[in-house]
Amino acid sequence: MTDKPISVLVADDNAIVRMGIRALLDQFDGIHVVGEAWDGDHAVEMVRRLQPTVTLLDVRMPRRDGVAAAEVISASTKVVMLTYSDSPDVVRSAIRAGACGYLVHGAFEPADVEAAVRGAARGVGTLSPAAVVALAQEEQRSQVRTDHDLSAREVEVMTLIAQGRSNRQIATELFLSEKTVKNHINRIFAKLGVTGRAQAVSWWLGATEDA
Structure with a gap:
């Protein structure tokens, strides 16, 4: 008996990026892109309709950004941020919003995307180096937050x-x-x-x- 395919929704306001991610993921056995969304509101709508296992979200999108979308959909789909933004504040906001992974364009290989999708489907998060640094900074500041x-x-x-x-x-x-x-x-x-x-x-x- 084969494992159930991992269904994926790709959300990005850039059509070329969406096409590239879809083409990349279609190469891997057991991963099936079931839809694309071009902004945050559309991503929320598509998640409710398609119920994907994993949703790849860009941060900067029209109408509703990826962080705000993650807050809504992370209860029903595993969210991995796939974005150009490596701002520590955005990383922390995304993780708090329910994202279980965060990859920054230009800082990962195709195999990393596959690993992030498969890991998210199992409940395992994947973080780019920028995301790791951001979370480390948050931990360092926790003492300041407690004291004051x-x-x-x-x-x-x-x-x-x-x-x-x-x-x-x-x-x-x-x-x-x-x-x-x-x-x-x-x-x-x-x-x-x-x-x-x-x-x-x-x-x-x-x-x-x-x-």
């Missing part, structure tokens, strides 16, 4: 503030509204007992160096 009562999201916001990002840039990178970012910043300042960005950054750099 910052939430995981507040740590992400404070990290970007320290990197010189504006509220609008932070909102874009973390897929939040500018109003939500401002609310996070106000809470951070209150918890740290500071009145502005400069004081917050000064505290943050000292705290993360000591952690």
Whole structure:
């Protein structure tokens, strides 16, 4: 008796990328691409209709990005992010949204995609080096978060503030509204007992160096 084929949905707003991934996966025995989606909303619709074993998601897509889509579909399909974005914040957001794998274009071989799909089908995650680094950074910062009562999201916001990002840039990178970012910043300042960005950054750099 043969194993049941692994059904795969490919979601990417670039048709050429979708065609390339489909052609790649069609070479492997036991893996069958059952559909393609061109944005996050379409991916959610296709997952509900086709019930694929594994869904490969790009991060940057119209209407609904891949991280937001993962939050909806990860309960019913194994999600592997397959994207050009190697931002540590995006990696962490994707993993928290339920993705079990994260591969960055240009940093993997065709066999890695096959391994990621087969691994995801078995419940085993596959992470690119960029994803591993991002999760390691999160672990290093956990002590800072515990000591100073910052939430995981507040740590992400404070990290970007320290990197010189504006509220609008932070909102874009973390897929939040500018109003939500401002609310996070106000809470951070209150918890740290500071009145502005400069004081917050000064505290943050000292705290993360000591952690």
